[in-house]
Amino acid sequence: MPSLDYSRAADLSERLEQRLVDSLESDVTTTRRAVLGSIGLAGSAALTGIGRADSEGEHGGGGGGSHGNFGAVGEYDNTTFDPHEFLYQFNTGRGEQENVPQAIYEEDGRTVREFEFTAVDTTVTIAPGIEFPAWAYNGQVPGPTIRAVEGDLIRVTFENLGRHAHTIHPHLRNLNPEMDGIPQNGPGVLDTGESFTYEWIAQPAGTHFYHCHSLPLKEHIHRGLYGTIVIDPDPERVAERPEEYCNYHASQITDELRADLVAEAKTRNHEYPENDAVNEMVIVMNSFDTNFDGGNEVYAANTRAFAYGVGRTDGEGNWQAGETKHPIQIDGQQRQRIYLANATEFDLVNSFHTHSQFFDYYDHGTTLTPTLQTVDTIMQCQAQRGIIELDYSTHDPGLYMFHAHQSEFAELGWMSFFEVV
DSSP states (O other), rough: OOOHHHHHHHHHHHHHHHHHHHHHOOOTTTTTTHHHHHHHHHHHHHHHHHHHHTTSSSSSSSOOOOOOOOOOOOOOOSSSOOHHHHHHHHEEESSOOOOEEEEEEEEEEEEEEEEEEEEEEEEEEEEETTEEEEEEEESSSOOOOEEEETOOEEEEEEEEEESSSSEEEEEOOOEEEEEEEOOTTOSSOOTTTOOOEEEEEESEEEEEEOOOOOSHHHHHHHHEEEEEEEEOOOOOHOOOOGGGGGSSOOOOOOOOHHHHHHHHHHHHTTTGGGGGGGEEEEEEEEETTTTSSSSOSEEEEEESTTTSSOSOOOOOBBTTTOOOOEEEOOOSSSSEEEOOOOOOOSSEEEEEESSSSEEEEEEOOOOOOOEEESSSSEEEEETEEEEEEEOOTTTEEEEEEEEEESHHHHTTEEEEEEEOO
């Protein structure tokens, strides 16, 4: 991929992000429609430049056209949260994240994965220079990703240091109502300074969601109190009950299918070496209502608008020192797996779309056979989640876009690239 393509992707799209930032900075009452209108003007201005550049032969033609470009320039000053690091931060109890106290040990014959969560009031950076007043688990949005193996005990000691009452509600098969994290059961909501220890059995295998369940629910979620729980399948359990991990009746399970399911389970389980061959990532689709009018002005994957867009590079995967925005660089010969969750508030659905590639999708990640095969777009309602598996082994190196296929979401920040190397 010649460097010119990278420069073009960065240069010709910077006006979009800058106009978004300018609109948000200039008027706290800015609405989504106003921002989009501004971006439309920015796009027109950018297109004038694109057309001139192409006509002058500077970019070799193609890709510009009359329908605009998406991307990002400018930098983030706040580096306390790095969406690129977040992609790969799975907390298994072994101390993967410094701001998430954790431990792993055996208790009564069961593996316990213990974590300490704290709710705090903070600010998070959602675009260069734009901060959002958030309520956050352990100071970050999305909250830390928890990872366990089905059958483990997840123990979360939660302390509320925020100014509002909070809980943690898990989207798991939870058998104890006191551990449901809702106002009506167990400890109820925890006021400032209160704490409680939640215990959940890790089940079923899949990609799951957790969030605060205090009222008003939409505000507690929109402000940032949510995260992902990844439950790895236990290959031994898969061998015993294969029908629970596929869309086949028990009478249809052959020895070959059982073996295939067990092999697949090992690739999903972080404690098996087969998992090392897969590049695994977490992406939480989220959004931000910057003026609190019930509509979002900024959309993102993992909180920062255009964080996986194109910044400054030499076109060979080498980013400038201090670069905070760049595509997700992947090895084209490696299997790619995304644990995807939708935490978008105020919109009915969000979506994930890939350019130039199709993928397999496992809705909720609870099966080891795809629920959708060879698709390039899926949609998720709020709290829905799933697993996407991608293969770029036949693709040329270079930039491949992915984004929400609600067009305005993409224009307002939920637009990204994989860089296949």
